[in-house]
Amino acid sequence: MAVRIKATCKEFEAACADGCVYGEIRGKQGLYVYAELGSEKDYTPSQNDNPMTEYRLFTGCNVYFAETREQQTNGDFNAEHLPNVTVVIYC
Incomplete structure (x- = not known):
């Protein structure tokens, strides 16, 4: 299972292997995240993907979590994080 992060198109385009990305995990509560990216791999589309959206x-x-945009901006992330996970970013 991959963590899906909604990024701005600017963040999406700038993302690179061993780089980072800021974004949100959409859902009931929505979380702001910072992800330290690992290696980029080819993305295989899912049947639930929006054909008008780009994915990487x-x-x-x-992946580190914040409850508010302000916490994300200040680098105030929860102590717990998800290490060594697969991330799909999209815009």
């Missing part, structure tokens, strides 16, 4: 896949990522 990274493996070996570390």
Whole structure:
């Protein structure tokens, strides 16, 4: 299972292997995240994907969570994070 992160198109385009990305995990509560990206791999589309949306896949990522945009901006992330996970970013 991959963590899906909604990024701005600017963040999406700038994302690179061993780089980072800021974004959100959409859902009931919505979380702001910072992800340290690992290696980029080819993305295989899912049947639930929006055909008007671009996707990229990274493996070996570390994902950190914040409850508000302000916490994200200040780098105030929860102590717990997801280490070594697969991340799909999209815009």
